[in-house]
Amino acid sequence: MTTYQRFLAGELRVAVLTSWDDGHATDFPVQGWLHELGLSGTLFATTHALGAVDGECRQDAVPVVSEAQLLWLGQQPGIEIGAHTHGHICIERIESAERVDNLRLCKRKLESIVGKPVVSFAYPEGGGMDEQKLSECARDLACLGFKSGRLMRHVAPLAIGELWERRFTMPTTGELGDMPVPQIRAVLQDAAARDEQTVVHFCAHSSRILKKRDHVPPGAMEAALRALTENAGDYSRDIAWFCTQGELTAALEERFGPR
Numbered sequence: 001m002t003t004y005q006r007f008l009a010g011e012l013r014v015a016v017l018t019s020w021d022d023g024h025a026t027d028f029p030v031q032g033w034l035h036e037l038g039l040s041g042t043l044f045a046t047t048h049a050l051g052a053v054d055g056e057c058r059q060d061a062v063p064v065v066s067e068a069q070l071l072w073l074g075q076q077p078g079i080e081i082g083a084h085t086h087g088h089i090c091i092e093r094i095e096s097a098e099r100v101d102n103l104r105l106c107k108r109k110l111e112s113i114v115g116k117p118v119v120s121f122a123y124p125e126g127g128g129m130d131e132q133k134l135s136e137c138a139r140d141l142a143c144l145g146f147k148s149g150r151l152m153r154h155v156a157p158l159a160i161g162e163l164w165e166r167r168f169t170m171p172t173t174g175e176l177g178d179m180p181v182p183q184i185r186a187v188l189q190d191a192a193a194r195d196e197q198t199v200v201h202f203c204a205h206s207s208r209i210l211k212k213r214d215h216v217p218p219g220a221m222e223a224a225l226r227a228l229t230e231n232a233g234d235y236s237r238d239i240a241w242f243c244t245q246g247e248l249t250a251a252l253e254e255r256f257g258p259r
């Protein structure tokens with residue numbers, strides 16, 4: 001049985017996701033750590049500046065992955081490429097027509113580069129707090145063929161049924177680099193102790209390895225990832241499904257979706 005089937009059968013009790021925003025070249029060491037630890041990750045890329053230097057904050061500028069690098073990353077096991085808009089646009093703040101154009105452009109561009117469907121999305125700036133706007137975004141994402149949209153809004157691990165209901169405004173558990181390892185262990189322990197299957201989803205910015213502001217030493221990022229693979233109370237890697245956002249939503253669609 002594959003891990004996907006073992007999760008659907010209920011044998012793997014905790015889905016553990018990592019996702020990395022902005023498609024910076026610092027996703028390369030991250031891919032190495034994920035591979036070494038047997039973890040999975042969704043890399044959310046923008047498409048306006050591939051191969052350039054992200055100009056958003058010059059003193060902290062980090063190179064953006066090139067098309068060739070994105071192709072390579074997308075071919076690695078356990079790695080999914082997801083969309084993060086064309087120009088790092090807060091899609092909840094623009095009108096639907098512009099939003100749809102932007103999302104379609106980003107999705108098509110990424111699909112032409114990686115040669116696979118791009119079905120997962122992450123809201124730039126984490127998504128706003130306006131629920132009405134977010135539900136409009138959710139509708140547009142679904143129309144364009146996306147299967148999920150991830151916010152950066154931290155909540156306790158959700159049961160899989162609730163996560164399915166909120167798949168287009170998917171909350172996160174915490175940000176790697178901010179949450180100390182003992183707290184990560186406590187979250188995993190709590191998730192494993194529930195009597196239903198749960199989802200633990202850590203978002204992150206790999207660029208923080210290099211940035212002066214909000215700097216996270218590489219060792220701390222790696223230690224946080226390692227904690228996801230270590231025993232904590234009822235939690236162990238034997239009950240975890242290390243999956244991408246796309247794999248999780250595919251499994252939940254099979255479980256809860258229309259038949």
Ligand SMILES: [Zn+2]
Nearest residue numbers: 021022124125
């Ligand atoms: Zn972003």
